[in-house]
Amino acid sequence: MRDHRVNKLAEVRAELDHLQSVEAELVRAIKESGSGTYEGAEHYVVVSDAERRTLNMKAVRAKLSRQFISANTKVTKSLRLQLFGYPKREAA
Numbered sequence: 001m002r003d004h005r006v007n008k009l010a011e012v013r014a015e016l017d018h019l020q021s022v023e024a025e026l027v028r029a030i031k032e033s034g035s036g037t038y039e040g041a042e043h044y045v046v047v048s049d050a051e052r053r054t055l056n057m058k059a060v061r062a063k064l065s066r067q068f069i070s071a072n073t074k075v076t077k078s079l080r081l082q083l084f085g086y087p088k089r090e091a092a
Contacts, residue, residue, distance in 0.1 A: 031079045043085050050080040 030038055031047055038045050056072040 027081055031081055035079065043083060046082045046084070048080050048082075050078050052076045052078065 030045060033047070035047050035049055038047070052075070054074045054076070055069065056074070059072045060069055
């Protein structure tokens with residue numbers, strides 16, 4: 001028995017894949033412009049520098065000194081992009 005929903009699901013997933021690649025390219029291009037606020041007609045994005053620290057918990061469990069924790073903490077820098085919408089303006 002053939003189910004039309006299977007074909008529809010495949011179409012939707014293909015469209016999502018395409019849209020995700022378009023989104024990734026737009027995000028990359030905006031981030032390349034650096035930190036700041038970028039405004040559109042209805043939305044704006046904020047690109048900010050972010051810092052992420054990760055800790056090697058296996059190594060920490062083996063030896064819990066402050067110096068050892070500091071030595072095994074990894075800092076990764078990245079750009080963060082947030083999309084916001086402007087409030088809807090009512091027509092006068």
